[in-house]
Amino acid sequence: MNLFRLLPSIDKLLGRMAEDPELRGLPRALLRDLANDFLDVVREEIRAGTAGADDLDEARLLPRALAFVRVRSKPRFRRVLNATGVVIHTNLGRSNLPDSAVEAVARAARDYSNLEFDLSTGKRGSRYSHVEELLCRITGAEAALVVNNNASAVLLTLQTLARDREAIVSRGELVEIGGSFRIPDVMARSGARLVEVGATNRTHPRDYENAITGETGLLLKVHASNFRIVGFSKEVSLEELVGIGRAHSIPVMEDLGSGNFVDFTALGIPLDEPTVQRRVAAGADVVTFSGDKVLGGPQAGLIVGRREYVDRIKRNPVSRAMRIDKMTLAALEAVLRLYLEPERALREIPTLAMITAGADELKNKARSLRRRLSRDLAGRARLSLKPGSSRVGGGSFPECDLPTTLVAVEPQAPVTAEALREALLATEPPLVGRVEDDAFLLDPRTLRRDEFPLAGSSLDQALESLGAAKES
Known part of the structure; x- marks a missing residue:
């Protein structure tokens, strides 16, 4: 038991840590906790008989204590x-931001901004106005809204357009993505009543037509962005679904998941994914997609489409619980501005460049x-x-x-x-x-x-x- 008396005092350890350049600036309370954690480790070694008097000599113990605290004091969220x-x-954090977006985030974090202040009138403004015009210009949509991620975008849109009503979707499009995010579960939370049509591998236009009732509020298409059904298969194209929706005055929504603005096949790269622009042009009333995947921006859920539907989504009180903060907004605006010059976007947005x-x-x-x-x-x-x-x-x-x-x-x-x-x-x-x-x-x-x-x-x-x- 005399070995315990050889342990240095907590004050001596803290004094040595204060002299270490790597530990300067750390809160003293954190250093004290880590020093106590180290002493607890050594005490367990003494009890187990794995530490002797030589191991407790200050010349050996103090460097070990410093190494222990250096490792434990590193931020949990770190560069990799x-x-x-x-x-x-x-x-590993999905997409890296371009330099212009990183600089915009730093400014937004450091300085006051016109987040919800209209500089032309001096009155309260909307945070979404900073990026809505850019999104409409790039995609060809009439209106746009940004929320905190695509799951929120899907949930909010479904709740707004199909709550307590039927939403018809192909059985082959009831996808699950990472984190057990399943379309049927999201639909249930939104209050929409799921109506499955077709088979897993084949769905026809008549399947939608036969399922439409007076309770139908939405026709939903979900892009299979993380899997493929091949072989004896058939899906209803967005254009066909839009035709059905127009004939019955029912809005058509498409969840693209990982949406993108670049036609990679035109660059000779065999990545044949529909662009958001093509889906808007095909007549989708609402398109939802992520901002932090192929788009190369910050985590966000983007909603674009016809004004009458996007305005309804904006008025949903739940949208406030899903809104983006000023740093996300700053990053997204910077990334969208790069897309105004496609060649520059390919060069400066890290995701696209890679x-x-x-x-x-x-x-x-x-x-x-x-x-x-x-x-x-x-x-x-x-x-x-x-x-x-x-x-x-x-x-x-x-x-x-x-x-x-x-x-x-x-x-x-x-x-x-x-x-x-x-x-x-x-x-x-x-x-x-x-x-x-x-x-x-x-x-x-x-x-x-x-x-x-x-x-x-x-x-x-x-x-x-x-x-x-x-x-x-």
Whole structure:
């Protein structure tokens, strides 16, 4: 029990932490809690008999305490290097914002703004007016509204147009996306009564026609953005559905999920997804889609369409619970302004730039990355290039692989690629890639060139830690 008396006081630990450059500026209450957590760990080691007097010597214990607190004091929400090749990685924050949007967010966060102030009249204004005109100009819609995500956009639209009424949808379009978000569940919460028509693989116009009653409030089409039904299948086109809706004076809504403004096939990229512009032109009364996927903007749910329906959605009191904040608004406006010049949007919006990166460009990036890593790793791993594929991600373009060149890192035995992958999660910054054929793979599609030194540093840290663990 005398070993417990060798532990330094909490004040001595706090004094050493105050001298550490990495810990300056942290709240003292947080430092005290972390110092106590460290002492609790050491006390458990003493009780377990794994810590002796030598281990409790200040020369060994204090550096260990500093290392413990440095790790534990890092923000929970942190930067991560994405080397997976998945452009819109749902778990890694989805789309990165262009520089102009980042600057706009910083201004909105730092300064007062005309969020709900009309500078032309000096009176209260609408926050949505800052982006509605841009959305209408880009999509061709008569009116637009923005809420906090596409799930909210779908829920709000259904509640407004079909509450206590029937909403008809094809059985093959009752999709589920990430987080167990299911269209039938959302419809139930909205108060709309779901009417399924057709079969899972085949739905015909007559199925909708036969289901329409005096209680029908909406015809709903849901784009299969995260899966495909192939083979003996048929779906009713939006144009056909619009014709049915017009004939019966029933609004037609389409949930695009991951909507986009770019015709990728025109760029020679086999990503054949309908653009929002095409759906508006086809006559959809309301179209809903995400702002933070292929669009390349912040998390938001965008609603565009005919004014009579969008205005009704705006007047729904629930819309206030779903409204966007000033930073989202600032980012979205900046991204939408880039779409006014399509070539500039492809160049400056990171999501679009990564999706459209060419094979030669990626091969050159891979070669540069391998050269950088060969210097940083100094022979501790075998580096090679291999052909591979990237994915768009975010539930978009599920059937499309984008060709790329991968950098394969094969650590020296007995270190395995899987052990390297796990060690990279604890580096600063963490580096996320994938493991195939006993190699850790980095895809340059989702790594910027200015991140190559950071990737090298993270790999160096991981191999160093694995080497130290092997020696101990």
